[in-house]
Amino acid sequence: MAGLMELCNLWKSFGEVNALQNVNLTISHGKITTLLGPSGSGKTTILRIIAGLDTPTRGTLFYGNTQIAANDQITLREKATLVFQKSVFFDTTVYNNIAYGLKLNNELSKEEINNKVSESLTLVCLEGFEKRRAKKLSGGEQQRVSLARALALDRELLLLDEPTVNLDPKNVSIIEETIQRINREKKTTIVLATHNMFQAEAISEKIALLIDGTVKQVGTNQDIFGKSNKYLTSFARLENVFSGTAKNTKEGTSIIDVNQHLQIEASVSSPGKVTVHVRPEDILVSNNPLKSSARNVFKGTIVGIADLGSIAKLTVDAGKKFSVQITKKSLSEMKLNVGSEVYLTFKASAVQLI
């Protein structure tokens, strides 16, 4: 993957606190790169440096093959724009907010500016919002206007700092779809900072795992989420985590006694006290037992249903509580409600040791 931008040995200190420590990262051209990490891990600091809003204490930045001078933040601002976590607006209309950056470019005519404002609002499903006062919009609408304002500039590099935090599922869905669409259709390089690993997994092609100002791991979704990851578990709130005693089987797998009624089979062999994790999306839900190669089949009762936009999260009591994700369409077609009996099925290879 060609690098649009290179961060080499980057350090950023605020007084005696090192917000970034020797960060090395390549922003791949035309891809969505996600900075995944907990609050305070340095995600925003990296974005602000890339956006030309802050300078690193030490280290070098390359844009393409060109080294960016320490005091040359203007070049970065011409290449990249940042959508802040907290929506910030000039105290005026949506139109004026979006047109602000466009008006700085003296080459654009009034008509061209109007068209760009209108197009960017259409992208975030806010057609006709031009005359509304930006500060009077709802939180979700404000964040979509913020995104539209950045999109109108058509920069090569779009930086997004937790763009969907605290938003409702509908707005999250619109923003995520817009991000993916822009990347797909305009080949805009996007750097997304998030602490939401589901979002990171859903929309990014490359993930940098950031903990305490250090890049712990960089890889594809499969590299980060496909196997046991101690860095991920150090900050992520994982669901379906079970502890028990594992015994090896003749076949080379292991059976983990979670409690008297629940035994989970894992493809890894690790006898003794273990903690395992099963991703909610790796569990199949059915009304009847499935005939399949999967080694783990449990009968349970639905005790909770949560709405996650297009997806529903079920909590199923099968001796232990499991979280599983299914589409709303499946929920409706299977006529599932709280109290319904279901079967949970997952492969031994889906069980990850932590």
Added chain:
Amino acid sequence: MTAIVEGIIKAFQLIFSIDPELYRITGLSLYVSGLAVVMASLWSIPMATVLGLKNFRGKRFIRGSFNAFIGFPTVVLGLVLYLLFSRSGPLGLFGLLYTPLLISIGQAILITPILVSFIISAIEAIDMDIRDLARTLGSTEIQASLSILREASGGVILAILAGFNRAFAELGVAMMVGGNIYNQTRMLTTTIALETSRGKIPLSIALGVILVSIVYILNISISYLRKR
């Protein structure tokens, strides 16, 4: 009591009589204080913008000094200017003493602390993320600062208005460096002082009504325009 009633009646007679002297005095007062506000704004707005946006050693002291000088006695300022611009003073060669221009300069100096302090407060009340927003949308540092100033425009207008009110209503500087010369530097406040000392109370009241009315109408008009 009779004098007050007479004064009020006389005031309205004067206002509607289109007395050229009255309108000349009022016009000069507006011109002098208006010029003072323009001059003070020219140096106060950039100064307040820098003080509001930048952090540096000694900033608190400078801010505190401006706050303290808001209540600077006008007569003392008038005296200092008189000594500087009198024929034997260091700036006497400019020949500005007893001219409307020197009154404007004096009033501009007088209202500078008001403008600077109020504008700094207005700027500091603005979310500083606005600056980062402007920068990430492509602004230069100067354009970003202007954006903040535009966001703080309500407070800036209020500061200018407060400065004008102070200049328009002050007496000390106008009297000391203007000299209240008939047809040259006679203004509303100096005429009120003169006519009261001469026992012409109705005229003083009339001028007082005009002075207060102008301030009132101006303030109400600007508040209305700001809301629109």
